Amino acid sequence: MFKDPDFAKKLKNQKSLLLLSIPFVVYVIIFNYAPLVGWLMAFQRYKPRDGLFHSEFIGLENFRFLFRNEDFILCVRNTLAMGIINLFLGTVCPIIFAILLSEFRFNMGKKFVQTISYLPHFLSMIILTGIVFDVLSMENGTINKVLMATGLIDKPVQWLAEPKYFWWIVAFATRWKETGWDSIIYLAAITSINPDLYEAASIDGAGRMRRIWHITLPGLKPTILILLIMNVGNVLNVGFELQYLLGNDLVKSVSETIDIYVLNYGIGKGNYAIGTAAGIFKSLVSIILIVIANTSAKAMGEESLY
Amino acid sequence: MAELTKTLPAPQTGKQRKSEDIGANTKHGIMSRRSKGDMVFDTLNTIFMIIFSIVILYPLLNMVAVSFNDGLDALKGGITLVPRVFTLKNYQTVLGKQSMFAAARTSVLRTVIGTVTSTMVTALLAYILSRKEFLFKKQLSLLYVVTMYVSGGLIPIFIVYKNLGLTNNFLVYILPGMVPAFSMLVLRTYMNGLPDSLAESAMIDGAGHMTIFIKIIFPLCMPVIATVALFTAVGQWNSWFDAMLYNKMDDDLTTLQYELMKLLSSVTNQKATAESAQHSTATVTPTSIRAAATVITSLPIIILYPFLQRYFVAGLTIGGVKE
Numbered sequence: 278m279f280k281d282p283d284f285a286k287k288l289k290n291q292k293s294l295l296l297l298s299i300p301f302v303v304y305v306i307i308f309n310y311a312p313l314v315g316w317l318m319a320f321q322r323y324k325p326r327d328g329l330f331h332s333e334f335i336g337l338e339n340f341r342f343l344f345r346n347e348d349f350i351l352c353v354r355n356t357l358a359m360g361i362i363n364l365f366l367g368t369v370c371p372i373i374f375a376i377l378l379s380e381f382r383f384n385m386g387k388k389f390v391q392t393i394s395y396l397p398h399f400l401s402m403i404i405l406t407g408i409v410f411d412v413l414s415m416e417n418g419t420i421n422k423v424l425m426a427t428g429l430i431d432k433p434v435q436w437l438a439e440p441k442y443f444w445w446i447v448a449f450a451t452r453w454k455e456t457g458w459d460s461i462i463y464l465a466a467i468t469s470i471n472p473d474l475y476e477a478a479s480i481d482g483a484g485r486m487r488r489i490w491h492i493t494l495p496g497l498k499p500t501i502l503i504l505l506i507m508n509v510g511n512v513l514n515v516g517f518e519l520q521y522l523l524g525n526d527l528v529k530s531v532s533e534t535i536d537i538y539v540l541n542y543g544i545g546k547g548n549y550a551i552g553t554a555a556g557i558f559k560s561l562v563s564i565i566l567i568v569i570a571n572t573s574a575k576a577m578g579e580e581s582l583y
Numbered sequence: 584m585a586e587l588t589k590t591l592p593a594p595q596t597g598k599q600r601k602s603e604d605i606g607a608n609t610k611h612g613i614m615s616r617r618s619k620g621d622m623v624f625d626t627l628n629t630i631f632m633i634i635f636s637i638v639i640l641y642p643l644l645n646m647v648a649v650s651f652n653d654g655l656d657a658l659k660g661g662i663t664l665v666p667r668v669f670t671l672k673n674y675q676t677v678l679g680k681q682s683m684f685a686a687a688r689t690s691v692l693r694t695v696i697g698t699v700t701s702t703m704v705t706a707l708l709a710y711i712l713s714r715k716e717f718l719f720k721k722q723l724s725l726l727y728v729v730t731m732y733v734s735g736g737l738i739p740i741f742i743v744y745k746n747l748g749l750t751n752n753f754l755v756y757i758l759p760g761m762v763p764a765f766s767m768l769v770l771r772t773y774m775n776g777l778p779d780s781l782a783e784s785a786m787i788d789g790a791g792h793m794t795i796f797i798k799i800i801f802p803l804c805m806p807v808i809a810t811v812a813l814f815t816a817v818g819q820w821n822s823w824f825d826a827m828l829y830n831k832m833d834d835d836l837t838t839l840q841y842e843l844m845k846l847l848s849s850v851t852n853q854k855a856t857a858e859s860a861q862h863s864t865a866t867v868t869p870t871s872i873r874a875a876a877t878v879i880t881s882l883p884i885i886i887l888y889p890f891l892q893r894y895f896v897a898g899l900t901i902g903g904v905k906e
Contacts, residue, residue, distance in 0.1 A: 287718060293792050294717050301708050301762065305726050308759055312735025312743045374635075377628055390632045392892060393639050399884045399891055401821035403843045404877055408642045410847065411649075411870075417660035419641070453638065485624045518824065522847065536737070543738040544828070556736030 319554035339554040349555065352538040355444075355531055356559075359520070360512035362448045368505060370456045375463035376493055380485065391464075394457025406522040409450050413437055437523060440531045447519050462504065463497060470496040506574050510567030513559050535559045650674070650878045654871035673875035676867050682834060683842055683876070690839040693756035694819040694883075701761045702812045706804065708762055709770035710796045715779070724771075727764040744829065753836055755829045756819070766811045773807040774800060810894040817891065820883060839880050846873040 288295070314329065319339055321332040343349045374394070381387045397405070412419050413436040421433040436442050474492045483491065517536035524532030533541075535555055543552020644664050649657050653668035661667070677683050708727070712720050735743070740759075749755040777800065785795050801808070823840035830836040846869060884891070 284718075287716075291714075291717060294711055294714055295719075297707070297792060298711050298717075298719065298723055301711070301723065302726065304762065305730065307743075307747070308761075309730040309735070312739035313733070315735055315739025315742055318739070377631060380624070381628055381632055382625055383629065386629075386632060390636055393636055395892060396643075396888065397639060399817055399821075399888065400881055401823065401840050401843075403821075403823055403840045403847065404881055407843070407847055407873060407877055408646065411646065412642055416658070417662075419645070457639075484618060484620050486620070522844065539737050544741065549738050549742065552738040553736060556738060560733075560736065 315553060316557055318550045319557050321550055323550040323553075325549070339550050340558065342551060343554055343558065348533075349535075349538055351530060352533050352535050352555075355520075356513055356515060356534040356536075359444050359447055359515045359534065362444055363451060363515055364505075364508050364512055366448055366452055367455070367459065367508060368501070370452050371459035372463055372497065372501065374456050375460040375467060376489055378460065379464060379467045379493075380489070391457070394460070396457075397454040398458035400454070402518040402522060405450060405454055406519065409446065409519075409523060410437075413446070437525065438527045440528045443523075443528045443531045446523065447515075450519060450523075463500060466497050466500040467493060502574055506567070506570045509570035510563055512566060513563050646874050646877055649871060650874035652871065653866050654868035655866050657871055658868060670866070673867055673871045674879070676872055677875045677879060682837070683839075685835050686837050686839045686842040687879075689753070689756075689836055690820060693753070693838065694816050697757050697761075697819040698812050698816040700757060701763070701766075701815050702808060705762050705766050705811065706770050706801060706808060707796060709767050709774055710792075710800055712767070713771050713774035714782075714792075727762065727767055731764045741828065750829045751833045751836065752830070755825055756822075756838075759825075763815075766814065770804065770807060770811060773804055777803055806894075809890075813887070813891055813894050816887075817884065839876075843873070843876050843880055846876055 317329055318332075320334055320336060321329075322335050322338075323329070323332045327333075378387060378391060378394075381390070411417075413421070415421065415433045415435050418433070418436075420436070421430070424430045425433065434442075436446060470492065474496075475488055478488050478492055513535065515534060517534050517540065520532050520534050521537055521540070524537075535558070539552045539555050539559075542548050542555065641664075645662070648662050648664055648666050650673055651669055651671070652662055652666035652673075653670045654673065656668040711717060712724050714720065734740070744750065744755060744759065749758065781799055781803075782795050785799055790798070821840060823838060823844055826836070826838045826841040827844070831841070
């Protein structure tokens, strides 16, 4: 290829482009690809003193440790559970919200609701955590007050100290923050549905619900499926921020995710090899999940990601 | 304004849908009278939207009210949307803290420097990759697109950054994530849509690539640049984990979000601190201080919100919806 005189000439002509692109190659190698070499640690009895190239290779020993480690199994369970709850609510809530908003008659109100619905998306996780603490607080928490006032509970509940509530608190906090934002894409899809369809349906005597069921939902189907595929691949990426910030010793058994395990083992205890192995496990499962989701979408004759 | 007055009475008269109604099913309402089922639906829907708005807004407004309220008084509870015992002491305390001041400075610096460098550099990469004659555009694009899907993970990244000397270093806020592949793709798509003749004629006049990029292409990309810049700015302003992981040892380098996080954990010892506060002259509590700090921390977001809304939604539809 390099012997081609044409190629050499072309290369010379775009010397400045080539020079400009060199820093970008160096940058991405250092910041994105160099860490990948660190995956070797997962197969070593890694000691920082010996470095990556002199530590003893031990095959899959670190992974075997992980699967015999009860803490890790718990973390996998928690990640999966919160991931699935999040996948379900994260799909259903934005769709329902988008449909209701598009059916909302009061135009000014529509704009208003839409505008405030995005707002929480831009607030940081720290602020969200603070709001969750406030709303669920024992003494002055709004939730406890409302539930007491309506007689659903007799005395204030210490929500964040009870393991059985934790997953749902994370799920609802995430929905509070993201429902409006996530619904944007569905709203855009609804706007692109042909209005004639609705007109024809109402001439045929179809009511609101039937129009939603037979026109809006089928019109949303491709969007829903594409987003679902993407989100299935992200099921393990439930993040760790909320769990990390809201968690405490009382709910440790349900709050810790794989990412928190990596953080505690890797950074906290300095066991880099185990932390890396746990991270690799998570990446592998994610890739498998997205391939499964994509293949089944293809098998159903739907659009797929690749 | 005319449109405003036309659309306003819609809910009261309500019998017909106005043709100005945006949304999917615009026309059919005119054809049919509203049935009883429709009325029930609309009523329930309106109630839902009101509750939804309250659920979103109330916690935020309550936080503002608490931040302006006397700390000890707030502990008694019952503050909803207006402060009961008005004070600016919470804000004075927050702003008077040396650590908060330093953190605010770092947050502003990382947001400004991080956003400017990231946007410029990413746009330059997008420019290089949008040159049709560039021989390695496929390979270089791929090198970046892969980073959207594959990451070394927390520990390997931590070790690499540590070896690069990025711990206890302001640059850890700027360098990693300086060239997000997604932003690059959005910018590249936009640049690909610009006419080739612009760059070509400049080229004939003897302009180099840097000149063309800075003087011609970059200004033309302003709408999408604004979107990408706002994305980056919000991300910079809101991130806290990098501060905790890399820079928590250095008080001058922690960020507002991280300081706010420290305040969160101090609220757990609410009662103890409140009691000790009673013996001193101060009437601030961890909760009231945190409320003030939260308001200060979210202020830039609220101020930028009108722009955010406009550009973010535009950016999302550029990147997300393919027709």
